[in-house]
Amino acid sequence: MYNVEYKYSCAETGHQLEFIALNYARDFDRISSWMKEAHVAKTWQLDESIDKLKNYLLDALGKKSQKLWLLSINGKISAYAETYFAPNDRLNDYFPVVAGDYGIHLLIGEASQLSKGYSKLIIRGLSDYLFSREKAKRVLIEPDINVKQLSSIENTLGFTKLGQLNLPEKTANLYAITKEQFYHKNPSVITYDDSRLPLLFLHFPSYPNDLQVAKWLTKLNQITKTKTPYVVISTFDDCYQFSQEARKLQMRWFKQNKIILAEYCLAMLRVTTDTEMIQKLNSTAMINGMPFRCIPVASKEEALKQAQMILADNSQIYLAS
Structure with missing residues (x-):
């Protein structure tokens, strides 16, 4: 039984996104199988061993400033995401974040859900959650420069590109959006x-x-x-x-x-x-x-x-x- 902690309805598409807090014992096998998918493995690099993934998830779950989610798209659990308070994250070592900055990481695990525009739905939903529940002032996202699906979020979602980051495992584009910018471009649904x-x-x-x-x-x-x-x-x-x-x-x-x-x-x-x-x-x-x-x-x-x-x-x- 899954307890839905947050729901987001997209005004543009009508798609529904539901947030389920990750449970390590219940969800490990699902996450492990997703990490082995080719489209996930090349960017997340957590498919090498069970122990590496276990350590990663347990470490992330132990951080009070970070939350891990399963995401249900139109009733089907299809994606994984992380939301985090940026001043307490390693991002602070590469970019001058400020109080009120929150970040997001995401992946669509189910291959059948790719190429349907769901990345935009997830970014919208995660941003809405951070602005409305966590009281974020700005949302940051730093996708790998090779993830082409997220290269259009400036025009479609209203994010601003701040530059590139040279992280240990990837070169990333850094995007940001404020609460006012987000809701101007992405109105909520009653x-x-x-x-x-x-x-x-x-x-x-x-x-x-x-x-x-x-x-x-x-x-x-x-x-x-x-x-x-x-x-x-x-x-x-x-x-x-x-x-x-x-x-x-x-x-x-x-x-x-x-x-x-x-x-x-x-x-x-x-x-x-x-x-x-x-x-x-x-x-x-x-x-x-x-x-x-x-x-x-x-x-x-x-x-x-x-x-x-x-x-x-x-x-x-x-x-x-």
Whole structure:
């Protein structure tokens, strides 16, 4: 059983990336087989012996400033990646990194998943994870100059080439991107799941663009117009925010649909433990200003319990009337 720790949805392609923390005992054989693949062996050079790979992985897993991942692409475990705090990495010996710099290493292990554009998906997903979860200020990547698949990340993903590095095992191109540059070029996706209506699940990521905001309002509009009572369970990345224009669009839509929302959206349960957000949701301004109840809950489990109670109460009211 794999525990997914992070999910990324690509706005451009619709591909899904899931992060699974590497477990040495469970995953060693998989990683070992990938390291023997010709396209991996020539750059990672960890196919020579079992002991060499064991020592490498155990050393990496022992570093608090580094995390190792299995990556699932559209439901199939296909890749391996490392994320690391650059000031504590050997990269600091070759390039003047600063606080807030994080780096990534990656490989696609499954040969059947090559030449499908998934390297870009992985770089996008890893960067999004580092900016939203690790609070990175800049992401660095230093691929071998012979890895042609990553030579276009300047134009396609918005990275800037800083030069070349002469590392012991390779000559590498060094690329970097800041958080602002990344989300300008690679907007996040607001995800929604209405497969369990009358429960609607929404997730708001870091920095969705205005089009993404318009799309989720359209979805909410479609659901509301069915005139079926529902409850929203919403989760948010730590640093999510809308643009000023998107906020105006949202407030306009709420104002235009206030009456129908008040009737059919029974509540929005926001999963949060942030003290300031809880105070905001419980404030008089929020209670009087929103067409539905906004209720803070500490976990998804609590949200599900409350949602079921709200729906049950509404059913009793409906039957009584």
